[in-house]
Amino acid sequence: MFCNEILGNSFEDGLSLDNEELNGFETIELEWDECAKQILRKETNLGREIGISLSHQPSLRHGDILIRDNENTVAVYVKPCKVLVISPQSTKELGLVCYELGNRHLPLEVTNDGKVILLPDDPTELLLDKLHVKYEKQTRRFQPIPKGGRHHHHQHQH
Secondary structure, three states: OOOOOOOOEOOOOOOOOOOOOOOOEEEEEEOOOOOOOEEEEEEEOOOOEEEEEEOOOOOOOOEEEEEEEOOOOEEEOOEEEEEEEOOOOOOHHHHHHHHHHHOOOOOOOOOOOOOOOOOOOOHHHHHHHHHHOOEEEEEEEOOOOOHHHHHOOOOOOO
């Protein structure tokens, strides 16, 4: 099978709702850093091989639909990984954290509730401790802002 466009997202389209694990879907499992690759060859959880070529599409996200036909919907499952979750206590602290991390050119995710998520490493933890910024280690999906700040747009077929 071959995919050259993102057909939607199972969460945005109301197909998954609270089903974070995408139970009932045929899925391809990706590490966070594979999501930005334009060309991939992966095997689904049912053993089917899928070629993916998304040269004009943004990064893949958890729940993206790659194939939709009468029999199956194949969605992207982004594997959780170890991350640091920063919970800034003010807008000023959020700005300071993003400024300092941006200077390091680290991939990071900013959530709707103001948390900053990034991969753990000793220099970053030392910086956060020095700035007296509250953070914790967690295992969760990491979906950083794409390089260049590209927004994620979907093409929908009706």
